[in-house]
Amino acid sequence: MDPSKISLPVLKNLSTDTITENVHMINTHNNPNPRLSYILDRLVSHLHDFARETRLSTKEWMAGLEFLTSTGQTCTDVRQEFILLSDIVGLSLLVDSMDHPKPTELGATEGTVLGPFHTHEANHMESGSNMSKDTEGEPLLVICTVKDTNGKPIPGISIDIWETDSTGHYDVQRPEVNKGEPDGRCVMTSDAEGGFWFKGIVPVSYPIPHDGPVGQLLVKLGRHPWRPAHMHFMFDGKGWDPLITALYVRGDPYETTDAVFGVKDSLIVDIKEVTDEAMAKKYDVKVGHKLLTYDFVLVSEEQSAKLRDQRAKEALEKLGRRVKIVDGLPVPDLD
Amino acid sequence: MDPSKISLPVLKNLSTDTITENVHMINTHNNPNPRLSYILDRLVSHLHDFARETRLSTKEWMAGLEFLTSTGQTCTDVRQEFILLSDIVGLSLLVDSMDHPKPTELGATEGTVLGPFHTHEANHMESGSNMSKDTEGEPLLVICTVKDTNGKPIPGISIDIWETDSTGHYDVQRPEVNKGEPDGRCVMTSDAEGGFWFKGIVPVSYPIPHDGPVGQLLVKLGRHPWRPAHMHFMFDGKGWDPLITALYVRGDPYETTDAVFGVKDSLIVDIKEVTDEAMAKKYDVKVGHKLLTYDFVLVSEEQSAKLRDQRAKEALEKLGRRVKIVDGLPVPDLD
Numbered sequence: 001m002d003p004s005k006i007s008l009p010v011l012k013n014l015s016t017d018t019i020t021e022n023v024h025m026i027n028t029h030n031n032p033n034p035r036l037s038y039i040l041d042r043l044v045s046h047l048h049d050f051a052r053e054t055r056l057s058t059k060e061w062m063a064g065l066e067f068l069t070s071t072g073q074t075c076t077d078v079r080q081e082f083i084l085l086s087d088i089v090g091l092s093l094l095v096d097s098m099d100h101p102k103p104t105e106l107g108a109t110e111g112t113v114l115g116p117f118h119t120h121e122a123n124h125m126e127s128g129s130n131m132s133k134d135t136e137g138e139p140l141l142v143i144c145t146v147k148d149t150n151g152k153p154i155p156g157i158s159i160d161i162w163e164t165d166s167t168g169h170y171d172v173q174r175p176e177v178n179k180g181e182p183d184g185r186c187v188m189t190s191d192a193e194g195g196f197w198f199k200g201i202v203p204v205s206y207p208i209p210h211d212g213p214v215g216q217l218l219v220k221l222g223r224h225p226w227r228p229a230h231m232h233f234m235f236d237g238k239g240w241d242p243l244i245t246a247l248y249v250r251g252d253p254y255e256t257t258d259a260v261f262g263v264k265d266s267l268i269v270d271i272k273e274v275t276d277e278a279m280a281k282k283y284d285v286k287v288g289h290k291l292l293t294y295d296f297v298l299v300s301e302e303q304s305a306k307l308r309d310q311r312a313k314e315a316l317e318k319l320g321r322r323v324k325i326v327d328g329l330p331v332p333d334l335d
Numbered sequence: 336m337d338p339s340k341i342s343l344p345v346l347k348n349l350s351t352d353t354i355t356e357n358v359h360m361i362n363t364h365n366n367p368n369p370r371l372s373y374i375l376d377r378l379v380s381h382l383h384d385f386a387r388e389t390r391l392s393t394k395e396w397m398a399g400l401e402f403l404t405s406t407g408q409t410c411t412d413v414r415q416e417f418i419l420l421s422d423i424v425g426l427s428l429l430v431d432s433m434d435h436p437k438p439t440e441l442g443a444t445e446g447t448v449l450g451p452f453h454t455h456e457a458n459h460m461e462s463g464s465n466m467s468k469d470t471e472g473e474p475l476l477v478i479c480t481v482k483d484t485n486g487k488p489i490p491g492i493s494i495d496i497w498e499t500d501s502t503g504h505y506d507v508q509r510p511e512v513n514k515g516e517p518d519g520r521c522v523m524t525s526d527a528e529g530g531f532w533f534k535g536i537v538p539v540s541y542p543i544p545h546d547g548p549v550g551q552l553l554v555k556l557g558r559h560p561w562r563p564a565h566m567h568f569m570f571d572g573k574g575w576d577p578l579i580t581a582l583y584v585r586g587d588p589y590e591t592t593d594a595v596f597g598v599k600d601s602l603i604v605d606i607k608e609v610t611d612e613a614m615a616k617k618y619d620v621k622v623g624h625k626l627l628t629y630d631f632v633l634v635s636e637e638q639s640a641k642l643r644d645q646r647a648k649e650a651l652e653k654l655g656r657r658v659k660i661v662d663g664l665p666v667p668d669l670d
Contacts, residue, residue: 003542003559004588014425014596016432016646022596023425030557039395040556042388044424046381051429053377053654055647055665060374061430065417072407082400089379090349090358094386095396097351207338221375222365224338253339261349261357311351312390319388330390 006030020048034331067213074212078172080116084214087113087260088223100241101307102299104266106149109296113262114244117170118162118234122185128284130199131186137166137201140290141274141283145194146235147297153194154298157237160187161198163230168206197283202271202290203229205254218259225259228252235296241304247294269294341365355383369666402548409547413507415451419549422448422595423558435576436642437634439601441484444631448597449579452505453569457495457520463619465534466521472501472536476609476620480529481570481631488529489633492572495522496533498565503541532618537606537625538564540589553594560594563587570631576639582629604629 009025012018027040050056056064074081086092092113102108125131142161146154162185164170171183188196210218210225218225229249236242248255248268255263274280274289283289299307305328312330316323323330344360347353362375385391391399409416421427427448437443460466477496481489497520499505506518523531545553545560553560564584571577583590583603590598609615609624618624634642640663647665651658658665 003561006557006559006592008558008592010591011593011596011598012591014428014432014599016429016650019425019429019432019596026558026592027556031555032557033555036555039389039391042385046385047424047426048429050377050381051426051433052650053656054374055433055643055650056374056430057664058430058434060664061421061426065415065421068403068417069407069410069415072404073410075404075408080400080404082403086396086400089382090354091382091386091396093349094351094354094383095391095393097349097354098386098390099393220366220368220371221362222341222367223343223361224341226338256345256347257341257343257361258346261346261354263346264349265347308390315351315387315390321388329392329395 016052020045023048035326035329038331067217070213078175079209079212081209081212081214083114083116084208084212084260085217087115087208087262088214088218090261093261096244098311099308100243100304101311103149103303103307106299107297108149108299109243109245110264110266111243111245112264112267113246113260114234115232115260115262117172118160118232119172119182119185121182122160122162122187123182125186125188125198127188127191127195127197128199129186129188131161131184132163132165132199132201133183134165134201137204138290139285140200140202140271140292141197141285142200142231142292142294143195143197143283144293145295146190146196147194147295149297149299149303153190153192154237154240155190155192155194157190157194157235157240157298158187159190159196160232160234160236161185161200162232163200163203164206166201166204168204173209199285200231203231203249205229205252208259223259224254224257226254227258227260228254228263230262231292233296235298237298239301240298241301243296243298245296247292351387355380358383370661370664373666402552405548413510414544414547416544416547416549418449418451419543419547419595420552422450422543422597423549423553425596428596431579433646434643435578435639436646438484438638438642441634442632443484443634444578444580445599445601446578446580447599447602448581448595449569450567450595450597452507453495453497453567454507454517454520456517457497457522458517460521460523460533462523462526462530462532463534464521464523466496466519467498467500467534467536468518469500469536472539473625474620475535475537475606475625475627476532476618477535477566477627477629478530478532478618479629479631481525481531481633482529484632484634484638488525488527489572489575490525490527490529492525492529492570492575492633493522494525494531495567495569495571496520496535497567498535498538499541501536501539503539508544534620535566538566538584540564540587543594558594559589559592561589562593562595563589563598565597566627568631570633572633574636575633576636578631578633580631582627 031037071081171178207225230246232246272291322333324333366372406416506513542560565581567581607626657668659668
């Protein structure tokens with residue numbers, strides 16, 4: 001189609017005060033997707049208000065664009081600098097908490113940031129396997145269950161588990177050591193009692209990659225790039241709301257200042273020791289072996305969708321926006 | 336310094352509602368730069384409010400991060416996709432209009448978007464030179480003056496001028512044609528009467544580069560990527576506020592729907608013809624040659640700084656923010 005024949009509204013009197021409504025007008029006029037219209041409307045309004053409230057200078061604007069360019073160009077197959085950026089400004093935590101709300105009053109396990117180091121390369125392992133080849137790490141026995149909010153075990157759930165090695169690096173960050181083989185990660189399936197157990201190493205604290213633009217920003221802000229020691233878990237099963245979470249080791253020096261805002265009280269755990277001979281025998285470890293136990297609680301897709309819609313409606317009504325939920329996501333209700 | 340010894344506030348109860356204040360707290364605590372604190376405060380608040388108002392889903396968040404990654408990775412030495420993105424959401428126009436406010440009541444020439452195609456490679460040319468090697472373009476004589484708001488000529492101003500060739504491409508977009516030599520651009524200096532004149536070609540409308548992420552976004556929004564025909568001018572001289580502007584050819588099919596929001600009424604010009612024999616002789620063209628004339632009016636750095644500060648104060652007071660201006664830029668006044 002001849003682009004000059006596209007029907008678009010006439011832009012006029014473009015100035016500091018009128019530019020926003022003009023951008024909304026042209027973004028909405030031919031846009032067939034109301035959700036995209038709503039997202040762009042809110043994004044452009046906030047972007048412009050940000051610029052107006054800071055009176056952003058041309059020099060600062062250019063520095064911002066150069067920062068974003070450099071952030072994009074730092075991304076590779078095994079490094080996602082924009083996820084890091086989202087993490088260190090709290091956006092990742094916020095999005096997860098809205099998209100996967102947890103009825104904590106029912107004991108549902110809280111979610112937290114995914115981080116940029118989940119991969120799809122992990123091997124499936126049977127309960128009892130050792131997912132870590134790192135001989136320098138302190139061996140850890142991990143025994144877990146996964147249940148619903150009524151305490152009923154959930155069998156057949158797929159669980160992705162990943163942690164760093166004892167130097168604080170994920171396998172993908174050290175291809176020279178791991179030769180492309182997954183390490184410190186596995187996928188398990190919960191058994192008939194909802195149980196799964198495995199051997200790994202005691203998590204260590206580590207800095208997020210900070211030799212790029214995000215690291216430079218942290219320095220300018222007087223922040224450190226460290227994350228407290230943790231182990232990631234991701235649960236997936238038909239009919240269950242995906243749970244992306246992590247367990248944090250209590251007492252870590254970065255427990256209260258996590259660079260990516262991932263720590264929640266309910267996810268802080270104690271590293272214990274196996275004290276019982278029978279248990280040691282059962283799990284093929286010695287007494288005194290480090291031990292982590294946790295009982296995860298999932299919510300159903302239905303529970304989650306209902307709670308998500310309800311919170312979306314409440315939040316938007318509080319903001320004075322009439323909304324309707326279309327395909328699980330709010331758009332303005334213009335009727 | 337041991338990063339675990341960095342003094343930082345304790346983050347707590349991170350949730351949809353509390354994450355923003357926690358991010359502000361940690362971004363401000365050790366930050367030595369109040370302007371950077373203020374920018375981050377406003378940026379994070381708006382980013383979080385955007386996510387809360389849209390209830391941004393994890394899938395949409397990831398699509399957004401992938402879009403930004405791809406935008407960064409589309410950038411090269413001769414292509415700045417983030418400037419394009421800023422242009423098509425009206426941010427570029429907004430920032431320029433705040434940073435270089437023009438007292439239009441005194442006749443000051445308005446500014447407009449720089450665009451991504453200014454280079455530092457243009458040759459300096461004497462008045463009367465032809466800056467275009469394009470033999471397919473329609474020859475155009477351009478006669479201009481540059482004066483102050485009292486009508487006094489300003490000599491010695493450096494003027495960058497650039498336009499596309501007759502196919503709608505800047506020289507840097509067609510290295511195979513231009514072999515790295517600048518074309519369709521030059522730098523001139525205003526003479527004792529504030530005058531400068533040169534030969535180029537009649538500008539043509541053209542689409543912004545739309546084979547990348549920004550072009551894909553425009554398609555999704557039902558927008559076209561076209562800009563109305565125009566010629567860029569950038570004025571620079573000691574003591575004068577830099578003027579980045581462009582002149583638009585009246586009657587262009589994209590005059591009212593410029594993809595980058597650059598057109599302002601005061602910058603729309605008529606392409607005339609040389610009708611006078613004496614004038615034709617003086618400028619070494621034939622009667623009937625296409626002609627563009629414009630009298631640019633600059634404001635002094637002092638005028639501009641005063642107006643910028645005044646408008647910043649007014650706008651921020653209107654928003655209920657007590658501010659002080661530090662080095663020409665507002666920061667919250669906490670005293």
